[in-house]
Amino acid sequence: MSTTNGQPTPPTPPPPPPAPRADRPWWRIAAGLAVLVVLGVVVFPRAFPRTDVPESLPGPTTTTTPPTTAAPAVPDCGNAVASLRPTGPSTGSVATGSYMADIIGRGRLRVGVSATNLLFSSVDPFTGEFEGFDIDVAREVAIALFGDASPEHIEFVVVPQTDRLAVLKDGTVDMVASTFSINCARRQEIAFSSEYFTSGQRLLVPVEAAAAGVTIDTLSADAQQSDDRGRVCAAAGSTSIEVLRTLDPAPNTVAPPTHAECLALLQEGEIDAVSTDDTLLAGFKVQDPNVEIVGGFLTEEHYGLGLPPGRDEWVRYVNGVLDDVRSSGRWDAIYAQHLAGALEPRPAPPAVYSD
Amino acid sequence: MSTDVRPAPSSGNVLDAVERRAWGIRLPTRRLFVVLAALTAAVVVVAALAAAWVAAENRATIADARREGLQVARAMATFSASIVAADADASGALIAGGIDVPAPEKDYSDHLRDASEALTDASAGARDEDVGEIDVLSEQLVTYTGLVETARANSRQGFPVGGSYLAQARRLAGDEMVPRSDRLRREGERRVAQAANDVAGVVGLVAVVLLLGAVAMVVWAAVTVAGRTRRMLHVGLLGAAPVAIASLGVVTVGIARQSSALSAAASDDVVAYIAANDASSRLSRMRVTEIAAVAARGGGTAQYDSFTTQADEFEGAFADTFAGTVDGYVDGVAEVRRTDEEDGDNRAAAAITLTGASFTGYEEASAAIVDRVDTEARDLGDQIDEAGAAGISPLVPLALGVLAAGLAVAGILDRGRRYR
Numbered sequence: 170m171s172t173t174n175g176q177p178t179p180p181t182p183p184p185p186p187p188a189p190r191a192d193r194p195w196w197r198i199a200a201g202l203a204v205l206v207v208l209g210v211v212v213f214p215r216a217f218p219r220t221d222v223p224e225s226l227p228g229p230t231t232t233t234t235p236p237t238t239a240a241p242a243v244p245d246c247g248n249a250v251a252s253l254r255p256t257g258p259s260t261g262s263v264a265t266g267s268y269m270a271d272i273i274g275r276g277r278l279r280v281g282v283s284a285t286n287l288l289f290s291s292v293d294p295f296t297g298e299f300e301g302f303d304i305d306v307a308r309e310v311a312i313a314l315f316g317d318a319s320p321e322h323i324e325f326v327v328v329p330q331t332d333r334l335a336v337l338k339d340g341t342v343d344m345v346a347s348t349f350s351i352n353c354a355r356r357q358e359i360a361f362s363s364e365y366f367t368s369g370q371r372l373l374v375p376v377e378a379a380a381a382g383v384t385i386d387t388l389s390a391d392a393q394q395s396d397d398r399g400r401v402c403a404a405a406g407s408t409s410i411e412v413l414r415t416l417d418p419a420p421n422t423v424a425p426p427t428h429a430e431c432l433a434l435l436q437e438g439e440i441d442a443v444s445t446d447d448t449l450l451a452g453f454k455v456q457d458p459n460v461e462i463v464g465g466f467l468t469e470e471h472y473g474l475g476l477p478p479g480r481d482e483w484v485r486y487v488n489g490v491l492d493d494v495r496s497s498g499r500w501d502a503i504y505a506q507h508l509a510g511a512l513e514p515r516p517a518p519p520a521v522y523s524d
Numbered sequence: 525m526s527t528d529v530r531p532a533p534s535s536g537n538v539l540d541a542v543e544r545r546a547w548g549i550r551l552p553t554r555r556l557f558v559v560l561a562a563l564t565a566a567v568v569v570v571a572a573l574a575a576a577w578v579a580a581e582n583r584a585t586i587a588d589a590r591r592e593g594l595q596v597a598r599a600m601a602t603f604s605a606s607i608v609a610a611d612a613d614a615s616g617a618l619i620a621g622g623i624d625v626p627a628p629e630k631d632y633s634d635h636l637r638d639a640s641e642a643l644t645d646a647s648a649g650a651r652d653e654d655v656g657e658i659d660v661l662s663e664q665l666v667t668y669t670g671l672v673e674t675a676r677a678n679s680r681q682g683f684p685v686g687g688s689y690l691a692q693a694r695r696l697a698g699d700e701m702v703p704r705s706d707r708l709r710r711e712g713e714r715r716v717a718q719a720a721n722d723v724a725g726v727v728g729l730v731a732v733v734l735l736l737g738a739v740a741m742v743v744w745a746a747v748t749v750a751g752r753t754r755r756m757l758h759v760g761l762l763g764a765a766p767v768a769i770a771s772l773g774v775v776t777v778g779i780a781r782q783s784s785a786l787s788a789a790a791s792d793d794v795v796a797y798i799a800a801n802d803a804s805s806r807l808s809r810m811r812v813t814e815i816a817a818v819a820a821r822g823g824g825t826a827q828y829d830s831f832t833t834q835a836d837e838f839e840g841a842f843a844d845t846f847a848g849t850v851d852g853y854v855d856g857v858a859e860v861r862r863t864d865e866e867d868g869d870n871r872a873a874a875a876i877t878l879t880g881a882s883f884t885g886y887e888e889a890s891a892a893i894v895d896r897v898d899t900e901a902r903d904l905g906d907q908i909d910e911a912g913a914a915g916i917s918p919l920v921p922l923a924l925g926v927l928a929a930g931l932a933v934a935g936i937l938d939r940g941r942r943y944r
Contacts, residue, residue, distance in 0.1 A: 201744075205736045221791070222717040226710040228657075229703040277868060284821055285684035292821065294682045297619075297871045299821075324868040326822035336823075426691075433688040456683040 246353035250471045251523035252363040253481055255489030259313045268483035272343055273314055277321065280307045281328035281342040281475070285429045287452035288507050289348050299325045302507045303346040306365060306474070306491075309499060310344065313490045330427070331406055334358050337477050344487070345475030348448055350408065360480065361473035362487045363520035365500070366448070369466030370409055372401075373435070373443040373450040379461035385420065388442055392421040400440040402431035409445040412468055432456065446470050451511040471518065492520060553752055557940030564745045564936065565929040568768060571731075571738035572925015575775045576918035578731040582723045582782055586912045589719035589786060594908050595649035597712025597794065598901060600705040601801040603642040603661070605808070605897070607668070607697050607705075609890075610635035612811040614672045614690060619818045619874040632672075639665060646708065657708055664701050668693050694812075702805075713794050716908075720786035723911075728779045735772040738925070742768050742932050749939055760935020764928045771924035774916055781914035789907035796845075797900040803842050804893045807850065810834045811886055814857050818864060818874050828861045846893065853889045856882030 263269035272278055282290040282303060290303040304325070308318035315322040328336050333349060336342045337359045348368070351361045374383050385401070392399030398421070403409035405424035413422050423440050425431060431443040432453045443453065450462050474491075476484050494500045500517040613632035643665065647658050671693035678686030746761040813831045817824030835854045842849070860882050864873035876882050 201740055202737070205733050205740065208733075208736060222714050222721070223710060225714065226707040227703070228707045229700045281823075284819075285687060287682075287684050291682070291684050294679055297874065320869075324822060327820050328823050332823075427688065429684050430688040430691065432685045433692060436685075453685070456678065456681075456685050 244353050244357060246356050248521060248523070249353050249356060250351050250361075250364045250473070251521045252361060252473070252488055253484045254522040254524055255485045255492055257489065259486045259489035259493065261314060261316060263314075263486070264482070267486075268343075268477075268480045269314060269486050278307075278311045278314060278323045278344070279342045280310075280323060280325050281333060281336050281345040281347060282307070282325045283330070283347045284327045285427065286348055286449060287455055288511055289448055289452065290346065291452075300507075302366070302503055303348065305503045305507070306494065307344065307346040309494050310474075310487055310490050313486075313493075330404065333475055337475050340477065343477070343483075347475075348446060348472055349475045350446075350470040351473040352408075355475075359478050360476040360484045362476060362484060363491055363522070364471040364473050364518045365491050365494075366472040367515065367518045368446040368448045368470040368472060370412055370445060370468040370470065371447045371450055371462050371466060372464045373432075373453055373460050373462055374441065375435070376459050376461050378441065379463050383442070384464045385416070385442075385444065385467065388420045389416060389418040391441075393418055396421055398441070401442045401444050402434055402440045403443070403445050404428040404431065407445065408468075408470075413444055432460075435460065447512065448472075451508065455511055488520065488522075495520070554940045556752070557749065557936050560745050560748060561933040561936040561940070564741050564764075564932045567741040568738040568764075568925050568929040568932060571734035571768075572771060572922050572929070574731045574734045575771065575921035575925065578727050579775065579778065579916050579921060580918040581727060582779065583912070583915050583918075585719050585722050586782065586786065586908070586915060589716050589789075590908045590912070591649040592651050593649075593712045593715030593719060594789070594904065595712070596646050596654060597709050597716065598797070598904070599642040599646035599649070600709035600712060601798060603639050603646070603705045604702050604709070605801045605804040606635045606639035606642060607665075607701055608805045608808040608812070610639065610672075611694055611697050612808045612815065614675070614693065615812050615815040615819070616878060619815060619877065636665075636669060649712075654708060654711070657704060661701060661704055661708075664696060664704075668696050668701065671696065709798070713790070713798070716786065716794060717790035720783055720790045723786055724779055724783035728783075732772070732776055732779070735768070735775060735921075738928070739765065739768045739772055742928065745932060745936060749936055753939055753942075755939075758935045758939055760931045760933070760938060762935070764930075764932035764935060767924055767928040767931060771921050771928060774924065775921050778914060778916040782911050785907055785911035785914055789904060789911060793900070793904040793907045797897070797904045799842070799845060800893065800897040800900045803838070803846055803849075804890075804897055806834065806838050806841070807853075807886070807889055807893055810838065810850070810853070810857075814860065814877060814882065818860060818870065818877050821870050822864065822868065824864065828857075828865070831857055845896070849892050850885075850889045853882065853885030856880065856885035 261273070263273060282299060284290065284292050284299075286301065286303070288301055290299065290301040292298070293300050307325075308323060311318040311323040326336070326342055328342065328345060328347065330347070333345050333347060334355065337345055348366075349355075349361075350368075351364060355361070372383075372385050372388075388399040388401055390399070400423050401413055401420040402423040402425065403413055404427050407428070409428075410422060410424050413420060420442075423431070423434065425434065428443070428445050428449050431440065431445070434440045435443055436457060443450065444467065447462060447466075454460055454462060474487055476487060494503075495517045504515075504517075610632050613629075613635060643658060643662055646654070650658055671689045675686040675689035675693060678684075678689065680686075742761065742765045746758065746765065749758055749761065750756050810831055813827055813834060817827030817831060820827055835850060835857075838846070838850055856876065859880070860873045860876045863869050863876060
């Protein structure tokens with residue numbers, strides 16, 4: 170206790186009790202801040218609605234080649250190249266109600282062809298007209314029916330390799346002339362003419378590789394060393410790719426949608442060789458002088474004209490035309506026009522008939 | 525005159541202890557006013573600084589949205605449409621044999637140039653994570669061009685392998701380049717949308733709350749001074765409150781306008797622009813399909829059917845924006861199909877495609893869509909510009925804050941000088 174002027178200081182009155190909490194400034198401040206926060210948090214988002222941010226898109230997706238299934242067992246049909254014997258010369262005089270009469274009545278022969286088999290069936294870029302060995306053989310049939318093969322009387326329809334059977338079965342075309350190999354499996358679904366050309370699977374490599382002695386055996390051996398070596402290309406779904414895969418040892422196989430893409434891949438250095446019928450390889454060689462056909466035949470292929478099933482009179486008629494083409498020298502003339510120089514000389518295959 | 529000393533509570537938590545100490549400080553009225561003036565000035569200035577910072581941030585966000593969002597999205601949309609259009613032009617070579625085609629190579633070159641310029645534009649606005657993708661697109665564009673040129677060189681010599689190179693080019697464009705550019709385009713759209721949210725996001729919220737706090741502080745100071753002095757009107761404080769409120773209003777309205785403009789750009793305008801580009805791409809794909817049908821040389825039924833489906837999808841997707849635009853083209857292709865399939869005259873069909881009714885219909889539809897793409901691009905750019913213009917200079921809230929603080933301090937201290 171202190172003193173002032175000797176007088177005792179009156180005692181300090183006791184402090185009043187604390188103010189009620191509601192009256193304290195801290196709570197007033199807190200309440201004010203709370204109001205501000207509520208105003209901000211509640212009002213602000215409503216005043217400024219959020220914008221939907223779209224989802225990201227995926228980038229390019231790598232497509233994978235579906236695994237190939239094992240080829241079905243090939244049925245035995247005896248001599249696969251044996252066809253129906255002609256009943257006589259094939260001319261414009263045909264039996265009423267026959268398939269040939271339908272074609273003549275329609276006024277046009279419809280032929281399924283390829284547009285990419287140079288030498289056999291392709292399109293002249295300057296005229297837009299089809300040309301090649303297969304085209305001229307088909308024209309011979311139109312000439313027999315109509316007396317000429319003018320565009321009014323023959324229509325070429327480009328048919329993908331994988332659709333050749335279907336377009337014959339559904340009647341889209343009357344005939345397929347497209348390096349079509351005769352075999353028993355196909356004979357179960359469609360008919361074939363007699364054989365008009367013999368081919369076989371070989372190998373196409375760059376000239377440097379040819380000079381170095383590359384063969385299917387060396388490529389297969391290389392493939393055992395690395396996945397990047399010994400790469401051989403054939404079209405997906407073709408018999409050629411199946412032949413390559415059944416070799417032992419087998420090369421690394423590349424299977425684009427078409428054989429023509431194999432040539433592009435070879436030119437780009439993505440593969441080491443192309444293996445398919447030498448007829449196609451000869452067309453590739455014409456397009457690129459820096460490649461060479463090497464090695465022996467891996468298979469033997471017999472080309473026939475694909476025909477609709479169940480039309481025996483039409484098969485005999487077409488075989489009559491082919492007989493005439495062989496015997497008249499037209500076959501040799503067509504060969505000379507389109508294939509001489511690209512393929513080694515070969516004769517017309519003889520017709521084989523089952524009856 | 526002296527301040528009352530309020531007794532401290534006898535017990536309590538930390539806040540109570542601080543309160544006890546605060547009430548234990550003897551504050552004459554004059555000193556109280558000094559403290560009040562300093563506190564008010566501090567709160568107002570801090571709020572003004574925050575608002576200025578937000579204004580500067582929003583300005584930068586909008587600039588980024590324009591460069592990294594809009595520019596990338598627009599460039600990639602242009603790239604995709606140009607590549608597909610170039611593909612349509614290149615495909616014409618497949619069926620052009622023997623037909624005098626009007627300058628197809630110029631159109632092809634123009635579209636390639638557009639695609640190349642689009643990549644340059646995208647690079648200028650690209651973020652680090654975009655650079656790799658744009659580099660890949662640049663390399664693929666070179667590869668694509670090489671494939672098409674090789675295809676042409678072979679086709680001119682009558683070599684069917686040209687078609688294989690063109691098929692490779694088409695796969696590269698369709699399976700790699702377009703999806704990659706579409707992904708980048710979407711990233712650009714996302715950035716514009718994200719920017720709209722950022723402008724009105726947490727940072728903006730904090731600034732608005734601080735400005736509200738500043739207004740409340742000024743009002744509280746005025747009430748306190750009025751209570752002490754028994755006078756309601758103090759000129760300085762009377763001026764400070766409206767200025768603080770004006771600052772709050774300016775900043776809030778600025779944020780609202782920026783957010784609204786960006787949001788519109790990120791939704792309606794981007795969607796309209798992308799839709800126009802999509803229409804352009806779809807039309808080009810229809811053209812590619814038509815040419816593929818003719819190139820099938822009589823075997824194009826599936827492609828013609830596919831064209832019909834594509835045309836129906838186009839009409840369905842753009843019933844509001846491009847109604848009737850492709851009618852002439854669809855009629856032209858119907859004539860091509862009749863000539864090819866019913867008359868069996870593929871060359872005549874090719875002529876109609878490249879120089880006849882189909883060509884004319886395609887050109888007219890293409891011109892109409894390109895015009896729309898340009899219009900939508902302008903609108904989109906204008907919307908982003910509007911968002912940028914709606915922003916306020918960081919100096920505005922700063923100046924208003926300083927003015928409000930100055931007026932408040934002057935008002936409080938002027939009254940405080942009359943006390944000991």
